[in-house]
Amino acid sequence: xxxxxxxxxxxxxxxxxxxxxxxxxxxxxxxxxxxxxxxxxxxxxxxxxxxxxxxxxxxxxxxxxxxxxxxxxxxxxxxxxxxxxxxxxxxxxxxxxxxxxxxxxxxxxxxxxxxxxxxxxxxxxxxxxxxxxxxxxxxxxxxxxxxxxxxxxxxxxxxxxxxxxxxxxxxxxxxxxxxxxxxxxxxxxxxxxxxxxxx
Amino acid sequence: xxxxxxxxxxxxxxxxxxxxxxxxxxxxxxxxxxxxxxxxxxxxxxxxxxxxxxxxxxxxxxxxxxxxxxxxxxxxxxxxxxxxxxxxxxxxxxxxxxxxxxxxxxxxxxxxxxxxxxxxxxxxxxxxxxxxxxxxxxxxxxxxxxxxxxxxxxxxxxxxxxxxxxxxxxxxxxxxxxxxxxxxxxxxxxxxxxxxxxxxxxxxxxxxxxxxxxxxxxxxxxxxxxxxxxxxxxxxxxxxxxxxxxxxxxxxxxxxxxxxxxxxxxxxxxxxxxxxxxxxxxxxxxxxxxxxxxxxxxxxxxxxxxxxxxxxxxxxxxxxxxxxxxxxxxxxxxxxxxxxxxxxxxxxxxxxxxxxxxxxxxxxxxxxxxxxxxxxxxxxxxxxxxxxxxxxxxxxxxxxxxxxxxxxxxxxxxxxxxxxxxxxxxxxxxxxxxxxxxxxxxxxxxxxxxxxxxxxxxxxxxxxxxxxxxxxxxxxxxxxxxxxxxxxxxxxxxx
Numbered sequence: 001x002x003x004x005x006x007x008x009x010x011x012x013x014x015x016x017x018x019x020x021x022x023x024x025x026x027x028x029x030x031x032x033x034x035x036x037x038x039x040x041x042x043x044x045x046x047x048x049x050x051x052x053x054x055x056x057x058x059x060x061x062x063x064x065x066x067x068x069x070x071x072x073x074x075x076x077x078x079x080x081x082x083x084x085x086x087x088x089x090x091x092x093x094x095x096x097x098x099x100x101x102x103x104x105x106x107x108x109x110x111x112x113x114x115x116x117x118x119x120x121x122x123x124x125x126x127x128x129x130x131x132x133x134x135x136x137x138x139x140x141x142x143x144x145x146x147x148x149x150x151x152x153x154x155x156x157x158x159x160x161x162x163x164x165x166x167x168x169x170x171x172x173x174x175x176x177x178x179x180x181x182x183x184x185x186x187x188x189x190x191x192x193x194x195x196x197x198x199x
Numbered sequence: 200x201x202x203x204x205x206x207x208x209x210x211x212x213x214x215x216x217x218x219x220x221x222x223x224x225x226x227x228x229x230x231x232x233x234x235x236x237x238x239x240x241x242x243x244x245x246x247x248x249x250x251x252x253x254x255x256x257x258x259x260x261x262x263x264x265x266x267x268x269x270x271x272x273x274x275x276x277x278x279x280x281x282x283x284x285x286x287x288x289x290x291x292x293x294x295x296x297x298x299x300x301x302x303x304x305x306x307x308x309x310x311x312x313x314x315x316x317x318x319x320x321x322x323x324x325x326x327x328x329x330x331x332x333x334x335x336x337x338x339x340x341x342x343x344x345x346x347x348x349x350x351x352x353x354x355x356x357x358x359x360x361x362x363x364x365x366x367x368x369x370x371x372x373x374x375x376x377x378x379x380x381x382x383x384x385x386x387x388x389x390x391x392x393x394x395x396x397x398x399x400x401x402x403x404x405x406x407x408x409x410x411x412x413x414x415x416x417x418x419x420x421x422x423x424x425x426x427x428x429x430x431x432x433x434x435x436x437x438x439x440x441x442x443x444x445x446x447x448x449x450x451x452x453x454x455x456x457x458x459x460x461x462x463x464x465x466x467x468x469x470x471x472x473x474x475x476x477x478x479x480x481x482x483x484x485x486x487x488x489x490x491x492x493x494x495x496x497x498x499x500x501x502x503x504x505x506x507x508x509x510x511x512x513x514x515x516x517x518x519x520x521x522x523x524x525x526x527x528x529x530x531x532x533x534x535x536x537x538x539x540x541x542x543x544x545x546x547x548x549x550x551x552x553x554x555x556x557x558x559x560x561x562x563x564x565x566x567x568x569x570x571x572x573x574x575x576x577x578x579x580x581x582x583x584x585x586x587x588x589x590x591x592x593x594x595x596x597x598x599x600x601x602x603x604x605x606x607x608x609x610x611x612x613x614x615x616x617x618x619x620x621x622x623x624x625x626x627x628x629x630x631x632x633x634x635x636x637x638x639x640x641x642x643x644x645x646x647x648x649x650x651x652x653x654x655x656x657x658x659x660x661x662x663x664x665x666x667x668x669x670x671x672x673x674x675x676x677x678x679x680x681x682x683x684x685x686x687x688x689x690x691x692x693x694x
Contacts, residue, residue, distance in 0.1 A: 018369075026358055050361065051361045054364070058368050058372075059368060067426065110285060110286070112288075117321040130328075133326060157299060158296070159481075162479040163479050169477065173296065177287045180287060180291075180323070187325070
């Protein structure tokens, strides 16, 4: 079973092999849970949405196009479920209310070369950095947070993201540009507050 | 991080009241009393105007309510406007686009953008990083981070709980296998097993190693054609059965060849096919044949066309004629292009030559044309040559009725009527009885006439070699890249 692709596993599940779904859940638990944790902001909510996602995967099984990739489909469902979850909790905008506005700093353009970002393989203080990342993500409007995380976790091209989300390709690009810029800026703010605890 | 307002202690307004209050405030607290909400607000807020300077509690709480309601409103664009107005510098945008195109691998991004792409990648990775696992390798892993490890890696109990919920859902709602669907309803999968049998039957004619690679490439192209057929179907559903088109033929300069890839939507035929990628009907990868070494990996999404002819893996029906086949298999006059709906030239008058009820099976897409590639370079063209995509063994084609075939020669006699082997004798026989998908019918007729004269001469023993007149005529038979299909049943593909 380990040798089967996601798509093969899911097809087998659709045809009655329940163990194949468990294999898929195990495969995706780390990535999907991390994605949801970043999106909804708390682990309990992330776990709820994780379960709802796979229930929805089952309910929508017949509509899955077996010629397509399972991973982006799964993450799209998860993102939709996360959105529903946050809407129910009615908390998403409260977080944004505390976020700094775009003109708090100078200018509306972000130059990535000016942003101090640890390289992906850097050894970080896990808890502290994780919390700072979450705070920075919480500063982003939901749509930008979603596209930022989907871009990373779905591993799709722009056209595929547009296809998955059902939004124009140009919108995907401009939204991701804004999302990266906003996250870069929010990360800078977090770093600045870290350097100056009194602020 | 500042604390969010306490929702429980802050009064909340309805969205309508929020909008009314906003306009009221913008009007200097002097809203038009003809608006009942304004009048009500004016009445409600009038004590504020008379209040002492120190009495700001109500005003502040009311404004807090406005801000909170605005921020909580899903429909309010303002909440994300500031963040969305923030964007990357132009170079960073290019770098991010290139990074996405290269599958989040900065080392594959052009050197000039690599540093910025690496920054963008680091940011994305930061957002999605697995700190719990990263931290486990760190000797200074704290108790707090261990807590987080438990939070984001809860172990098998979550999997068990998830399985229980899914199984409960499965009991209530079993999967209806009959409804299992596939995007792009082309019967390609149904014929996949037949194609596999055909391949096994023909494999003895091929060296094993070449066959394995060829089979893989053919399989990918078959899958690609299925995806593109689905895209054509969806595009056709949106645009009255029209095949993808980027511009009106009237916008094209008639003296400029349509094989100039990247020359703009009005000029390049590949831009017509590229429309389905620009408009997100199909991912760009669906137009990439692994047998084409240049592929389209270096093309930039959201452009209007591929950059070079070499990047184009599939040749598409030349869409600059007066008539184009419709995806349903029936002819229809060209409506205004979806990209230029108000074209002053207007739609052409319908004048299809075919009989009503005829089933159109014209080839509209195929592996890339070798004829166009030679003609572009002004090289000698062999009109019976197969696509280079599959080492000259043949080409996968897609018909306007959604069916797909493997053609062992570029001559198409229609579904199920094609011979599988290419021989010079067969080539002569097919000339005139089948449609060469690389040529317009006008050139095919000219070639047939010349060939017939030559063969008659050989038979009569009077012409051993072409006469100077025939030679001149043969030399005049060439493609210029400005030709168009003779009718909707004439497959003519390029580039």
